[in-house]
Amino acid sequence: xxxxxxxxxxxxxxxxxxxxxxxxxxxxxxxxxxxxxxxxxxxxxxxxxxxxxxxxxxxxxxxxxxxxxxxxxxxxxxxxxxxxxxxxxxxxxxxxxxxxxxxxxxxxxxxxxxxxxxxxxxxxxxxxxxxxxxxx
Amino acid sequence: xxxxxxxxxxxxxxxxxxxxxxxxxxxxxxxxxxxxxxxxxxxxxxxxxxxxxxxxxxxxxxxxxxxxxxxxxxxxxxxxxxxxxxxxxxxxxxxxxxxxxxxxxxxxxxxxxxxxxxxxxxxxxxxxxxxxxxxxxxxxxxxxxxxxxxxxxxxxxxxxxxxxxxxxxxxxxxxxxxxxxxxxxxxxxxxxxxxxxxxxxxxxxxxxxxxxxxxxxxxxxxxxxxxxxxxxxxxxxxxxxxxxxxxxxxxxxxxxxxxxxxxxxxxxxxxxxxxxxxxxxxxxxxxxx
Numbered sequence: 001x002x003x004x005x006x007x008x009x010x011x012x013x014x015x016x017x018x019x020x021x022x023x024x025x026x027x028x029x030x031x032x033x034x035x036x037x038x039x040x041x042x043x044x045x046x047x048x049x050x051x052x053x054x055x056x057x058x059x060x061x062x063x064x065x066x067x068x069x070x071x072x073x074x075x076x077x078x079x080x081x082x083x084x085x086x087x088x089x090x091x092x093x094x095x096x097x098x099x100x101x102x103x104x105x106x107x108x109x110x111x112x113x114x115x116x117x118x119x120x121x122x123x124x125x126x127x128x129x130x131x132x133x134x135x136x
Numbered sequence: 137x138x139x140x141x142x143x144x145x146x147x148x149x150x151x152x153x154x155x156x157x158x159x160x161x162x163x164x165x166x167x168x169x170x171x172x173x174x175x176x177x178x179x180x181x182x183x184x185x186x187x188x189x190x191x192x193x194x195x196x197x198x199x200x201x202x203x204x205x206x207x208x209x210x211x212x213x214x215x216x217x218x219x220x221x222x223x224x225x226x227x228x229x230x231x232x233x234x235x236x237x238x239x240x241x242x243x244x245x246x247x248x249x250x251x252x253x254x255x256x257x258x259x260x261x262x263x264x265x266x267x268x269x270x271x272x273x274x275x276x277x278x279x280x281x282x283x284x285x286x287x288x289x290x291x292x293x294x295x296x297x298x299x300x301x302x303x304x305x306x307x308x309x310x311x312x313x314x315x316x317x318x319x320x321x322x323x324x325x326x327x328x329x330x331x332x333x334x335x336x337x338x339x340x341x342x343x344x345x346x347x348x349x350x351x352x353x354x355x356x357x358x359x360x361x362x363x364x365x366x367x368x369x370x371x372x373x374x375x376x377x378x379x380x381x382x383x384x385x386x387x388x389x390x391x392x393x394x395x396x397x398x399x400x401x402x403x404x405x406x407x408x409x410x411x412x413x414x415x416x417x418x419x420x421x422x423x424x425x
Contacts, residue, residue: 006319008327011282018312113375119288120231120268 012118013037016127028128034059034087037125046109046130048101067100068109086113086126096133108133137276137296138416139334140166143182144406146306146340146354146376147207154382159408161185162207163305163376165336167294172416173274177292177303178202182408183211190217198273200266200280201229202305203289204240212241213250221258228272230288231265238263266290267400283307284324285353292326299415302332302369305376310359311351317366321346329367333414336406337364339374357393372399375406 009017013029017038019028027042030036036057044050047065049057057065068076076097078084085093092114099109110133116124143161159332162180169175174190176183176199183199190197197217202208229237241263245254250353254261266280268290279293283304291304291365300327309324310316320326322357329335339360341349346356355363362370374393377386390405404410 008281009322011284011324014322014324015284015312018314021314022312119233119282120265122268 009037010118010122010124012116012124026130028130029125030083030087030128031125032123033085034062034083036062043130046099046101048103051053068097069100071096071098071108073098081136082111082113083128086115086128090115090117090123122126137170137294137299137301138166138168139301139336139412139414140168140186140375141182141187141336141365141375141406141408141410142166143178143180143211144375144377144408145180145207146338146378148379149181149207149210150379154231154292154384158381158386158405158406161408162210163202164211165303167276167301169274169276169296171275173276173280174198175200175273175294177274178208178305179210179212180207181211181214183242184214184216186201187214187216192220192223196224196226196274198226198228200278200292201227202291202303203285203287205232205287205306206244208306209241209244213245213252218257218259218261223259223264225259226264227260228264228266230282230290231268232288236263237265245407250410279328281325281328283328284309284311289353291325291328293332297415299333300325300331302329302335302337302367304328304337305334306353306354307338308359309363310355311353316359317362320366323363323366325363326367329363329369332367332369334373334412335364335367335369336373336375337388339406340378341417342374343390345378357389358396361393361397361399361403369401371402371404371412373404373410373412374404377406397417415420 020040026046027040028043029038039051082093082095094112099107111130113128114125115126118124143164144159145162149162161182162182163178164182165177167175174194174197242254270279277295281289283291285306293302304325317323337360338355339357340354341356
């Protein structure tokens with residue numbers, strides 16, 4: 001929910017949310033520190049949450065909702081995650097990982113992340129597009 | 137502060153007897169601070185008449201462009217202070233990652249589109265990228281932020297002595313929004329407008345026209361009213377009138393808006409020559425319209 005202390009979103013972030021809300025693939029929108037600002041309806045299935053119910057999700061809370069591992073079950077190093085590469089190195093990144101979903105199932109996931117760079121050298125955050133690898 | 141509307145029309149200058157009350161000149165607003173600081177918002181065709189009122193007593197003129205669409209810069213070549221040797225003029229425009237402001241303005245102010253080159257102007261001209269954030273000119277506090285309109289476009293909030301004017305002439309905050317207005321932090325331009333004493337805002341379309349122009353970067357009147365209400369402004373001035381709307385059509389749009397809801401602000405039809413005094417200011421020695 002909004003409160004008076006929340007900063008105004010940059011227009012690029014607002015437009016990205018509006019685009020994401022119309023697309024059929026799971027999209028998550030992050031601020032520069034990794035807080036999840038918005039996720040669309042397809043992404044709600046991955047997170048097991050509804051955006052209308054959670055609103056923004058702090059970075060530290062996000063990884064309590066989802067667990068990402070390599071195929072052998074070992075944890076994926078923090079720095080190797082696509083989102084972290086996009087936020088810290090400001091580079092696009094693609095990763096394959098295994099996701100333990102809230103319902104207990106384990107699914108192979110593909111995720112592509114890219115940074116959002118605004119006019120005037122403003123680092124605005126990152127976008128993650130994800131999909132289950134066995135889905136077309 | 138004092139704000140004067142020198143051009144209220146959007147998209148294309150629309151002179152003629154059928155637009156004489158609302159005006160036919162494109163976007164240009166003058167803001168004068170208590171100490172005589174002169175800010176000019178956009179350089180539509182309305183800036184020509186404004187330029188004639190800027191005398192040598194005005195030591196410095198700052199022209200703040202929201203963006204470089206033609207209806208916001210077309211009057212630039214006819215702004216008299218630019219032809220005044222020694223006159224200090226500063227032009228501010230939104231930053232671009234590809235070309236600087238001089239290069240972009242020179243696309244218009246150079247042959248074959250215009251006979252005079254920017255570099256040939258005799259005034260003391262300085263060009264600036266608008267800082268996206270807060271800055272100050274002559275005691276006036278300015279907040280600039282990118283807003284929803286095709287191409288880099290900023291809106292401005294100008295504050296002095298506890299009063300503020302928000303100027304967002306080209307703005308489509310409802311674009312693609314599944315809910316509008318949503319939470320304020322997700323509304324383009326909200327910070328600029330929040331609690332403003334005077335909001336000058338895009339109101340180009342009526343409810344029938346807007347669906348055919350989604351994504352063009354302009355607002356339906358209903359969106360403008362909702363935006364102003366959400367931002368809790370005190371007065372809303374309609375602006376950027378569509379060239380197809382003559383005085384009678386604009387009267388109808390305003391009447392419908394006034395009758396559509398119990399508006400929590402004063403709704404003012406933006407007419408060329410309108411003047412608004414906000415807070416304390418010294419008497420201007422400059423001529424009026």
